[in-house]
Amino acid sequence: MTSAPKPDAMSASDARFAAQRLAFGPLVFHAALALRDLGILEAVMNRGDTGASATDIAGELRLSAYAVTVLLESGLGAGLVTLEQGRYRLTKVGYFVLHDEMTRVNLNFVRDICYHGAAALITSLKEQRPAGLEQLGDWGTIYEGIGALAEPARSSWFDFDHYYSSSAFPDALPLVLGTPARRLLDVGGNTGKWAVLCAEHDRAVEVTLIDAAPQIEQALARAANAGVSGRVRGTVIDLLDHSQEFPRGFDIVWMSQLLSCFAKPDIVSILKRSARALAPGGRIFVLETFWDRQKYAGASYNLQQTSLYFASMANGKSRIYDFDSVSACVAEAGLSIQDVHDGLGVSHTLLRCCVG
């Protein structure tokens, strides 16, 4: 499905160039941020086809000619601007750095959450723990620390989470509640966004969230604000404890962007417990991002690299999975996949699973 580039059609000199792009990636990353945050890309864009010299931009922004020159020359190599006869103009890549929400969210997330901790990647992988997390706080997993994150890390984390998690909800809603359902179990209900959406979408629906205590508290507050607390309730459960059974008798069990936070044995246990939570004829909906079910190579790339965040910062055990890995867990849990809907939200796939 993914239209991956074919790297071995590359010439040796292009391949060597690509290797240098990897090597200088951290420096170019900060140059791109500086070009964005010091207003340089915007100033170049505003000059349009006429373009602007580094001196023009420096004067306009009251920056040194040195600062603007170093950054624009870096951006020239990185493809953010072009240079002809002393005048810089914005490229499409520069435009995306300046104005694209996905790019903004990813840049800020990598800067504020991942950057320094990513240097502990090898340690993290050897010790199967998020060894980079100590750059942010003294926690076992990032989930313990999210509430205590300082700004701008806090906003960068929530923006990233929101961008990749909630964007598929409007597309998923009619697929999940298209056939009548009364009781829905929201596994890892997190902020309660989905639960409230469901309760608002259909007045017959009652939602039970299971999650850790702080998430339940937050979700119930959201339900109260939305005036649907009568039909949204919560139960505190440690999903990692395989002996903690879920409440039972549900028409629908729902989980969104949940499995990427767990290692495979935990995924199988969550799916088994979900199966036992179903009333007869019930179905399980899994909303997830799979790097091998993407239309664009860039979307696959983002998901593949987000696994490095899970390895070094989040929990040291999970990743953004490929479709076959999750399918195998579904089968191991005694479930079968009935439907697959790709292309929801930014890059999500919805699986409908039944027992047997």
Added chain:
Amino acid sequence: MTSAPKPDAMSASDARFAAQRLAFGPLVFHAALALRDLGILEAVMNRGDTGASATDIAGELRLSAYAVTVLLESGLGAGLVTLEQGRYRLTKVGYFVLHDEMTRVNLNFVRDICYHGAAALITSLKEQRPAGLEQLGDWGTIYEGIGALAEPARSSWFDFDHYYSSSAFPDALPLVLGTPARRLLDVGGNTGKWAVLCAEHDRAVEVTLIDAAPQIEQALARAANAGVSGRVRGTVIDLLDHSQEFPRGFDIVWMSQLLSCFAKPDIVSILKRSARALAPGGRIFVLETFWDRQKYAGASYNLQQTSLYFASMANGKSRIYDFDSVSACVAEAGLSIQDVHDGLGVSHTLLRCCVG
């Protein structure tokens, strides 16, 4: 001269992908290092056209399947490996990460010298000081601290310096000493490599180095080891102090990879003092890297990004210049460029300048 890419021929989806490559650059950087340093790229290469699954590689290297999968999937997105029917194979880019000396030198230099300090790029540019340097030590410029750098930073810095500085010496030697010369002044003589090469190349040549005291000491020790100390001497000078004149009466003034370490006003002063150091008929040779005199776009890119090191880590004031910037300094110093030789060593240009 440089065959720059034409970014605006890009499709919007390719441009958006390129922006994500910038955003995840720091994570992919560490994944590439981990793939190299944990032996994964080598293990994949050894399987040749047959390829290997992540499980195969994990078993062979006694790493977890999780670690190998996360890294290979990241490497897949980054173009280091391909994946077909569950088997990974090395790409040309992967080969360069594994075996190319330039790539090795750049990766290690960015990891050990630049990585954490690069996060202070904006501060560095605003305050015109290398604000990232405090990640390595309490020095005003990196030149004060090089002798005290701990491993592996020390080796990574010297490997980088050596790779980019000394590689052009064999090509430059016949151009500089092709016409008879007796007295040569080596401005910023640094480790003394060039001085010793000259003294060995022509027994009639006497070299005087000017530099800071530790460099002079090191250079004289090298000359003694090579048995040429009778014809290599040193004078301690602070090149940044424009009032400190150079010794005089030289047939040749030589400076290699020196101007990129100075801001433009200092460059003009160094060139003026060099002009006054010449005997009648003498010439000045400047060996430098210019990002706009490169045959390959990858070489321009490396040089443009190296300016970010100068800005955030080295001195906060200098960069890898374009040709016109240095030409303007040469003219301002009352000199004219007689000859330009491109393509020396890795990416050097040799300028021959005369007074007037």
